[in-house]
Amino acid sequence: MSDSSSESDLEARAQRHHYRSLTPEEYEGLTHFRADWADIAAEANNRFFILGSFAEDDVDRVNELKAHINRETGDGAVAYRMDDFLPEIDLTLHPILKFKLIADDSHHILGVCEHDQGGALIEHGLLIESRSYIDKTHILKRSYPPEREKERYSWMQTFGVFEIFEYYDQLHEWETVSEYEHQIEDLVEQLL
Known part of the structure; x- marks a missing residue:
């Protein structure tokens, strides 16, 4: 959310992104989401939305990217995953709506991709549905x-x-952990 966005703007965007009217529980989730956003990301000059698999063998690379940005960029940048917002299980906000609200107000979207399992296909579909998402997205793709x-x-x-991200020179391929580490360093430096 941009710093100037009002509560009604957030609600209007939520309604625009969602396929139906929000439930009272989702309105409550939206209020908590706004508070989480203010705590985590609102003040940062460079906001990085980190995507990738949370499977046991993959999540380390997602977390490494997030940690690298938060460690190496100082106070001017912040990296976060979707699950950093509304982590309480009893708060409800439709996952696609949550994804779009976070993506809308992130300066950069970085996806770590190693396979087609989990929510990757849904995330990828959401990324390519909007030119504004394409413009700020980079994919770190593991090659085999x-x-x-x-x-x-x-x-x-x-x-x-x-193919889309390669066309725009936003596809970054890696095979080994060492190549991955080099790619994230170069990419983050390029984006800042």
């Missing part, structure tokens, strides 16, 4: 040998999502 690449990624990712 050609025969394995077909097993790890769906055709929709390969011929849709990755």
Whole structure:
């Protein structure tokens, strides 16, 4: 949310992004979301929304990217994951709505992609539905040998999502952990 956005602006954007009217529980979740945003991100000059798999074998790279930004960029930047907002289980906000509200007000969206499992396909679909999301998104894609690449990624990712970000020079490929670390350092430096 931009610093000047009012509560009614947030509600209007929530209604625009959602397929139905918000429930009273979702309005309460929206109020808490606004408070979380103020605590986590509102004051930062560079806001980074970090996407990726939360699966046990993958989440370390997502967390490494978030930690690198928060550690190396000083007070002017902040990185966060979607689950940093409304972490309490009893607060309700539709996940696609939550994603869009965070993405709208982030300066940069960085996705770590290693396969097509989990919510990756939904996130990728949301990213390419809006030119404003495409413009601020960079994908850190793990590369595999050609025969394995077909097993790890769906055709929709390969011929849709990755192709789009490659066209705009926003696809950053890596194979090893060392290459990944180098990619995140270069990318964050480039974006700041």
